[in-house]
């Protein structure tokens with residue numbers, strides 16, 4: 536994945552920024568609707584969401600790719616985003632934060648990218664305070680129909696793509712202690728889903 540995103544970093548915003556924008560903005564709006572607090576953005580990438588958080592929200596972003604983070608840091612500097620507390624190179628599956636460090640966490644287009652999404656979710660449950668919110672916006676595979684066939688055909692290319700087209704929501708949620716609060720289909724064509732979870736109290 537590090538290698539894939541080293542390659543993607545230079546062209547990511549141009550290739551993927553547009554199609555993913557409505558779903559990303561939906562996730563940011565959901566974060567902005569929460570009471571102000573400290574938010575962890577996992578897999579922050581080139582920082583496309585960072586300029587859109589309201590200034591009262593303190594944001595920590597982490598990503599495995601130094602090249603993606605360099606782009607995010609450039610955006611923070613260019614836009615003078617004072618509410619971005621830190622951008623750190625870190626594995627979402629083994630977070631280096633103490634328990635209950637954040638009020639909420641958000642992962643945009645990252646669940647189908649990390650090798651072990653379940654481990655990532657367990658880490659998010661650990662670092663978000665009890666009764667906090669975890670949001671994901673992601674592509675989850677269809678369970679039938681033409682989209683399912685296309686996703687299965689694309690699956691062998693996941694290494695090169697940098698994500699798993701046949702990633703199932705159940706792969707993320709199986710055994711999780713977080714409670715599902717809701718799911719909302721996002722533009723374009725409901726291809727992405729905003730998933731809201733609450734950490735146990």
Ligand SMILES: C[S@@+](CC[C@H](N)C(=O)[O-])C[C@H]1O[C@@H](n2cnc3c(N)ncnc32)[C@H](O)[C@@H]1O
Pocket residue numbers: 536540555559577578579580581582583584597598599600603625626627628642643644645648649650698
């Ligand atoms: C598809 S990009 C999404 C970037 C950003 N969230 C957005 O909305 O555009 C996936 C990101 O997840 C990062 N990533 C992959 N595996 C990771 C891991 N184990 N821990 C942290 N970040 C990871 C990649 O480096 C990449 O920046």
